[in-house]
Amino acid sequence: MKRIVLSLLISIVGAGAVLAQQKGFTIKGKIGSLNAPAKVYFVSHETKTLDSAILKNGTFQFKGIVKKPGFADLSLDRYGVGKDNIDLENNTDELTFFLDNSEITVNAQDSLIRGKVTGSKRNDQYMAYDKYIGGTVTAAYKNYRNRISPYLWNSYPFTKEFDEYMYRFKTRRFEKQLKFIDENPESLFSLYALTDIISMGFDKDMSKTGAAYRSMDVKLRNTQEGLRIGRLIQIRSQGAVGTMAPDFTLYDVNHKPVTLSAYRGSYVVLYFWVTGNDLIKAENYRMSKASGLYKNKKFKIISISLDPEKKKRVWEKEVRENNLPWVQVWGLKSGPLATTKLYGNLGTPVSIVVDPDGKIALKDLNSHELQYQLAEYMK
Template sequence: MKRIVLSLLVFSVGISGAAAQQKGFTIKGEIKGLHGPAKVYLDFYEGKISDSAVVRDGSFQFKGIAKKTGLADLILDRYGVGKDSVNLENNTDELTFFLDNSEITVTAQDSLIRGTVTGSRINDEYMAYNKFIGGTVTAAYKNHRNRISPYLWSSYPFFKEFDEYMYQFKAERFEKQLQFIHENPQSYFSLFALKDITLMGYGKDMIRTGIAYRSIDAKLRNSPEGQRIGRRIQTMSQGAVGTPAPDFTLYDVNGKAVKLSAYRGNYVVLYFWVTGNDLIKAENYKMIKAAGLYKHKKFKIISISLDPEKRKQAWAKEVKENKLPWVQVWGVKSGPLTTAKLYGTQGTPSSIVIDPDGMIVTRDLNGIELQYQLAEYMK
């Protein structure tokens, strides 16, 4: 594959300052063939900018000051019904670009999703980076989901196919991000890629991510953003893929000690959860299916409750009433929280897969993505 070398210099990181703020940005847009009471919304979450513009004869305009650079969205409200009435999750009529204090031109034919953005050097380089890695997760999610009618979205065959597709997409995208960093150590978008990797999770290999981080230009690493990313990588390297699983001893409903190392020789899923959460109830159902499917194989599940001590009885009741057929543990006082920190777990539900040799092989997968990976291990 042809190597992409970006020219963006180190000083582009966190573009700000008086000169940039005095200039500000202008976005001039044209959506050819669009008529009627349409509106376009500008959302720049990191820069705390939220604005709207009426589309007149297909044209719209925004002006403002970006105190920092970053990803922004233009969302088309084709019928002028109001932003709150636009289904943002399923809406595909939007355009993501990199906003800075430039004179930006947006040109589209009937729909923003097919629009192009010109006039901003940093956005040109973002587009080159985005193309190299295969696009954004959000775009892949929406484009794949909207290939079929909405009434099929909740069907099991589609959900299974969709989740398997997203798992493969994110895994391949991660590899492309590492390749990009290797080939462009001085590009701001190598730092941007590392930020995306650490924020999105997806079971990424933190050992290789750490190597990639240390390979980028020192000025990027030493910038405020670079230092934050470095600290995040260090935290997430606890319980990283490819490292030995830290041993622990926790206690089940009856107060019996459960030691992780006692399960050596099995594939073990550490499943961090809390009670009273609908998302976790759905995940419990999938875990029940996995426990039944692999009960005759060398496979174990250990659920680690992160409920506070005052909810210990509620936890014990839910385990009993839902007949969760695997090992359930809850540590005295800060026990489970200490274990979560030991594994770098950021929230719930969260699953970590340990192989028979006690090595962490997968983490931060849930739902069908986790089931897909387990099926590979249990072949």
């Protein structure tokens, strides 16, 4: 799974210089009594700077100036193997904090991941926000994954359990972020919460996300980042949960038309995918399980290939060879791309559930999340 990182607040406040202090920052830290070759790497998300310091009796220090406050990472290279190598590890020892031009202290007994950052009021506010919403997706991912032996990480039972856990965690976190914005409309971290919701792809209910955005203080909405989020919400409200699913006519492998509205009265899963990807193959396998599980109910799957026209023959071959037991469509030229735009420019693989009345019930689901949700709908 691609390493998840906290979203960068790009130009979080339009007049960033107002927030930034001119004196610069100092980060003084201590991690036990570690010495060379142990190193600490410092990365600022805002400026994209990378620096390192060799530990001496556990101590390290970084100095600089940030024009716009934003997130930064400290990561521990315990054995001096290099930044690229520690980034490949599943248990990266890393601490993320909110960086401004303050005198910052980092104390950690044995590892950065359990370190404590003090000295910055802005970071204190971030930590209060992070605690309120239940922590980061990265932390939840690592904590759950590390409870089980690595050789089981790719097993079907674990991935199913893991995906369901992460779906529940992100759903709870989304609701807490919305509540935080409602209670703190003038907070910088209300804007960050919306940035995080959008960039993490968890803006499944755009009516709630849009309402939260509109409840936020107008000064934050009028910043560069606030305006960007507003435009994205407007775009993604197309095909939002609770709205009527936009109709379309696409074509199957035998060039016969398939129209969404013809399936009114059934639950319909719109499954957006592309060929030639191991992740997609795994999703197809899981989708097959969902197809078999609900074959005796009013439940249909329409797979919409987003392959370009030059890969149409590859798509046809894969559909026929794998004998995928549901409707497979591909639109001529830009047909599928136009279709995905109707639903808010989705990625792949991802699914949307349309209810029997033709309304979008669920959006942006992977196959495990889909099965978890369908189990509730199909009781």
